[in-house]
Amino acid sequence: MAINWFKYSSPTTFYALAGKMVPVFAWPAGLLLAVGLYIGFFVAPTDAIQSEAYRIFFIHVPISILSMFIYLIMAGYAALGLVFNTRLSSMMAQALAPTGALFAFVALWTGALWGKPMWGAWWVWDARLTSELILLFLYLGFIALHSSIDDPRRADRASALLAIVGSVNVPIIYFSVKWWNTLHQGSTIKFSGSSMHISMQQATFAVLAACWLYAIAMSLARVRSIILERERNSKWVSELPEVSR
Amino acid sequence: MRKLSLFGLLFLVIRRDLLLAMRRRSDVLTTLFFFVMVVSLFPLGVGPEPDMLRKMAGGVVWVSALLASMLSLARMFSADYLDGTLEQMMLSPQSLSVLVLGKIVAHWMSSGLPLVLIAPVLGLQFGMPVQALWALMLALLLGTPVLSMMGAIGAALTLGLRGGGVLVSLLVLPLCIPVLIFGSGAIQAVSSGMSAASNLALLGAFLLLALVFTPFITAQALKISME
Numbered sequence: 352m353a354i355n356w357f358k359y360s361s362p363t364t365f366y367a368l369a370g371k372m373v374p375v376f377a378w379p380a381g382l383l384l385a386v387g388l389y390i391g392f393f394v395a396p397t398d399a400i401q402s403e404a405y406r407i408f409f410i411h412v413p414i415s416i417l418s419m420f421i422y423l424i425m426a427g428y429a430a431l432g433l434v435f436n437t438r439l440s441s442m443m444a445q446a447l448a449p450t451g452a453l454f455a456f457v458a459l460w461t462g463a464l465w466g467k468p469m470w471g472a473w474w475v476w477d478a479r480l481t482s483e484l485i486l487l488f489l490y491l492g493f494i495a496l497h498s499s500i501d502d503p504r505r506a507d508r509a510s511a512l513l514a515i516v517g518s519v520n521v522p523i524i525y526f527s528v529k530w531w532n533t534l535h536q537g538s539t540i541k542f543s544g545s546s547m548h549i550s551m552q553q554a555t556f557a558v559l560a561a562c563w564l565y566a567i568a569m570s571l572a573r574v575r576s577i578i579l580e581r582e583r584n585s586k587w588v589s590e591l592p593e594v595s596r
Numbered sequence: 597m598r599k600l601s602l603f604g605l606l607f608l609v610i611r612r613d614l615l616l617a618m619r620r621r622s623d624v625l626t627t628l629f630f631f632v633m634v635v636s637l638f639p640l641g642v643g644p645e646p647d648m649l650r651k652m653a654g655g656v657v658w659v660s661a662l663l664a665s666m667l668s669l670a671r672m673f674s675a676d677y678l679d680g681t682l683e684q685m686m687l688s689p690q691s692l693s694v695l696v697l698g699k700i701v702a703h704w705m706s707s708g709l710p711l712v713l714i715a716p717v718l719g720l721q722f723g724m725p726v727q728a729l730w731a732l733m734l735a736l737l738l739g740t741p742v743l744s745m746m747g748a749i750g751a752a753l754t755l756g757l758r759g760g761g762v763l764v765s766l767l768v769l770p771l772c773i774p775v776l777i778f779g780s781g782a783i784q785a786v787s788s789g790m791s792a793a794s795n796l797a798l799l800g801a802f803l804l805l806a807l808v809f810t811p812f813i814t815a816q817a818l819k820i821s822m823e
Contacts, residue, residue: 481773488770495766499757508820509753513767516749516813 360439362578363587369571376571380564387557395550404468407461409551413559415458415483417566421451422486425493426518429511439574441507442581444514445497446573450566452490459483489517503581602694609698610705616675617706623671628710631664635718646723653722654732654783658776661711661740666765668707669747672699673818677755686822696818697811700741700748708740724787731786731796738799739779745810746771752817775802 359365391409425447432441462480463473474480493510500506582588589595600608617624638656639649676682685695715736716729724732750768754760782795 485770485773488766492767492770495763496753499754499759499763505820505823509817512749512813512817512820513753516771519771 360437362439362582365439366575366578369575373568373571376564376568380561380568383557383561387554387561390550391554395554396548407465409554409558411461411465412555413562414454417562418451418454418458421447421566423518425451426514429514433508433511442574442577446570446577448490448494450569455483455487455490600690605690605694606698609695610702613699613702624706627664627668627707630667631660631711634660634663650723653719653724654780657715657718658780662772662776664711665707665743665747669751669764670761672703672748672751673755692815693811696814700744704741704744708744711740712736728783728786731782731792734796735779735782735799738803739775742775742802742806743772745806748814749810749817752814752821755821
C-alpha cells in the first residue's frame with residue numbers, strides 16, 4: 352500500500368488536521384504547567400544560597416530555552432519554504448514568530464525579576480542578557496519585514512532569508528557563556544549528573560514540556576488563521592461550516 | 597554579447613558606482629557630516645570631563661559609524677531600482693553575486709572609507725592616545741566593510757517597500773552588534789594597555805565570512821525582491 356507522505360503538506364488537508372491537534376497539545380500543556388509549578392513552588396526545597404527567590408528559575412529557564420529553540424525551528428521552516436517552495440512551511444514560520452517573540456520577552460522579564468534580588472540590579476549588561484535581547488530584536492525584525500510586504504509570497508521568501516541569516520546569531524547566544532567572562536551562571540543541568548535536587552529537575556522538565564506543548568498548540572491555532580486568511584478566495588474555505596455559517 | 601571576466605566585471609561596477617557617487621557628492625558628504633555631528637553630540641550630552649570622554653571615545657565613534665552607515669544604506673540599490681538599471685543588470689549574463697560585490701565595495705568606498713579617515717580627528721577631540729587612534733582606524737577599516745555587506749542584505753530585502761529606510765535599520769542593526777562589540781573592544785584593549793590583536797583578528801574573521809557569503813545572499817534577496 353502506498354502512503355501519501357505529502358497529504359498533510361497542503362493547507363486544505365492540514366487545516367482540518369491542525370484543528371483536531373490543537374486541543375491534543377493544549378490540554379496537556381495546561382496540566383503539565385500546573386503540575387510543574389506546583390512541584391516547583393511547594394514541593395522543591397528552598398535553595399541554600401538564593402532562598403525562595405530562586406523559584407522563578409522554573410519559569411525563566413524553560414522559557415529561555417524555548418525562545419532560542421523556536422527561532423531555530425522557525426528558521427528551519429522558513430528555509431524549507433524557500434528551498435522547496437512549500438506554502439505551508441512558510442505559513443508555519445510566520446505562525447511561530449509571535450510565540451517566539453513572546454517567549455523571548457517573558458525570558459527577559461523573568462530574568463529581570465530574578466536579577467533584582469540576586470545581583471541587586473534589574474538589568475546587567477552581560478552576554479546572555481544582551482544576546483536574548485538581540486534575539487527579541489531578530490524576532491521583531493522578522494515580523495516587521497513580513498508585515499510590511501503586501502505580496503505574501505515575497506514576504507515569505509524575504510523573511511525566510513532574514514531568518515536564515517539571523518540564525519547565525521543563535522549559536523553566538525549559546526557560546527557567549529564561554530566567550531565572555533560574565534556574571535551569569537553556567538549551565539546547571541549537565542549530561543554527567545546534575546547538581547539539582549530531583550524535585551527541581553521534575554519541575555523544570557514538566558514546565559519545559561508544557562512550554563513545548565503550548566508553543567505547538569499556539570502555532571497550530573495561528574497557522575489555521577493564516578491559512579484561512581490566505582485562502583479566503585478559494586472554494587474549500589467558503590464551504591467550511593465555520594465560515595459559511 | 598562579450599562575457600566579461602569576473603575581475604573585469606567587478607572593476608567595471610565599482611568604477612561606475614564611484615563615478616555616480618562623485619556626480620552626487622552631497623550624498624557622500626551628508627553621511628560624513630552626520631557621523632561627525634553625532635560624535636560631537638555626545639560630549640554635549642554627557643558633559644565635558646576629559647577622563648570620561650577618553651573612556652567613551654571608542655564606543656561613541658563605533659555607534660556613530662553604525663548609525664551613519666545605516667543612513668546611507670537606502671541609497672545602495674534604490675536609484676538603480678527606480679530607473680530600471682538594476683533590472684537590466686539582473687538580466688545581463690554576468691554573475692549577479694560579483695555585480696553585487698562591486699556595488700558593495702563602491703558603497704563602502706563612498707560611505708565607509710571617509711568615516712575611517714576622519715575618525716582619528718574625532719578621536720583626538722576625545723583625547724585618545726596615539727596607539728588607541730591606530731587601533732580605532734584599523735578596527736574601523738576591518739569593521740565598516742562588514743557593516744556595508746550586512747546592510748546590503750537588508751537594503752536588498754526592503755527594496756521598494758514603504759518605510760524601507762527605518763525597516764532596514766531594524767533588520768540590520770541587531771546583526772551588526774558583534775562587529776560593534778569587537779570593534780570597540782579593540783580600542784578598549786589598547787587603552788587599558790593590552791594588545792588589540794585578538795579583537796582585530798575576530799573582526800578580520802567576520803570580514804572574510806561576510807565577504808564569502810553576503811554577496812550571494814544579497815543576490816538572492818535581490819531576486820526575491822525583483823521577481
